[in-house]
Amino acid sequence: MRRYFGRKLLTYLITFFVAATIDWMIPRFMPGDPIAVLVAKTNGISSQSAQYLVDYYNNLFGLNKPLPVQFLNFWSSLLHGNLGLSIYGDGTPVTQMIMAAVPYTLALLIPSILLSWWAGNSFGALAARRRWLDNTILPVGYVLTATPYMWLAIVLSFVLSFSLRIFPLSGGYGFNLEPTLTWLFFTDLVAHWVLPFMSLFLVMFGGWAIGMRNMIIYELESDYSRYLAALGAPQGLIRKYAFRNAMLPQITGLALQLGVIVAGALVTEIVFSYPGLGHLVFQAIENEDYFLLQGIFLFIIVGVLLANFIVDIVYVIVDPRTRVAMRGGTA
């Protein structure tokens, strides 16, 4: 068990190192000059003072050093929890900007992942035993899971907010409100949250429901189900076993899907101008703010890796076969 997790941990660390290095490289080798963008904001100054500003900023952000030094600096400040200063945010620390956006993204991700997983699996299990459900609503599941996140988000925002005006069109809360601990602000927050949540939830729901339904049918036809049926075990017991065993691949599926889901959340936020990380990525790209971009990606990488690690641990707890294999049982 120790060795297993040790190996896993090492894999995750290597993955992190590689991903972070790529993350460091991409903005530096991308076309475009963020300092020029920044200096261009201050219009009406002489070219001499402009040159002075460029030098000043290059120095401030450490961009005038040789690349290897920049790389080492990157890691050393990273280990100190320092992701640099945002150009777009006029020198606000990147960490601070990320921390302001993270609650919004998590508020979308966590409920939509957990609820869609739960609802999709329950529904899929139900569909596996009710022919009419299988025939009517399952096709809907196929359509949902095949829908790109962005597309569903656009449809939802067009129908439910632009046309029917049930939900607000964009933003995290109304422009006329200040974040306060009031009931008014809270309901407004929820109203803005519903649509981006729904577009994430619905797409994932379709995928889980179909996966579960197919897994259950597979398990119900497996040898241990047939044996139980031959010994006269009631349907209840056979279904219970099939459901438990069908759940296991769904947990692995969750680990595999996490990256896709996070990407889905990012584009959904852009569609709804929802002030989470996705929205921030969008701003960072528009303003060629590569410290910010780099910081957000790094944050997402760590988040996804961490979540994967948790799913790995959960899987070992719920599937006895992995535990047996770790003890070196005969297969």
Place this chain on the structure above:
Amino acid sequence: MSLQVSDLRVYYRTLAGDVQALDGATFSIADKEIMGLAGESGCGKSTLGNSLIRLDGRMKYVAGSVTLDGNSLPVWDNDGMNEFRFRDVSVIPQYAMSAMNPTRKIGTMIAELLESRGESYKEIRPELMRRIDLVGLQPDVLSRYPIELSGGMKQRMVMVISTLLDPSLLIADEITSALDVSTQRAVAETLVSFRDHGFVKSMMVITHDVSILYQTADTILIMYAGKLAEKAPTKTIIEDPRHPYTRMLISSLPEVGVRYANKKLSGIPGSPPALLNPPTGCRFRARCPLAFDKCAEEPPFIEIAGDHSVACWKATRADA
């Protein structure tokens, strides 16, 4: 009479039509009798075995009746059969290696199965432990997962589980084919000892390897292309078979009475007819060296001597 089967017909529904895999079986198994059921692959042995306990989705009951210890078994009614399964009829399936839920400890699975059938695991446990010991397993198998057992251990465990409620009839389908020779012998001996201990009253041992039956079975039933060909005591089948198919089957074995574990039923020229639209008359006609005009009619499966039934026009003394 423990088991009586009369004119049992079970077909497989396919898009092309009905596969007549079991077409009118009439036979009986006495108390304490171990009956071997042999025949080439695809002749309907598993179909016959399964239809006595559970028809799977594609099997269609067509006709016939099954009586066990005087009770009529509703083999066509999946729910109605439930109360007989495990208690009266039980099975060691062909897939014994994968018959146990891989994610449940074996003991937990047995307990849940027993409780779901209204039996008390606590009361049965001492007997369970005794039988686990009898088949040479350690008591701690109950706290293991199936993946932790070897193939032979799984096989023995399933044998214990299937016979735990002392069924009247046990169907053992190809339970030796996946095993090596010495394990095959042990399994065959275990089957006999289960009968001798009274764990099961009578048994149907399905195999396509006749030699495994020599030291196991009291009687042998030979099937050919969905029909019964011959049933007689083991000794008679070996020494005085009447059906041409049985004769060819037995003579294709190198030496009677000796175990040739790897000797399969082969070496008879030709192949059995398709069961989708089987030929009329005797189904063995195309391969039979003795075939004559009358064989265009179907030969009845009749008793030609005490305990000896054959379906062949040449076997009945009057015609021979």
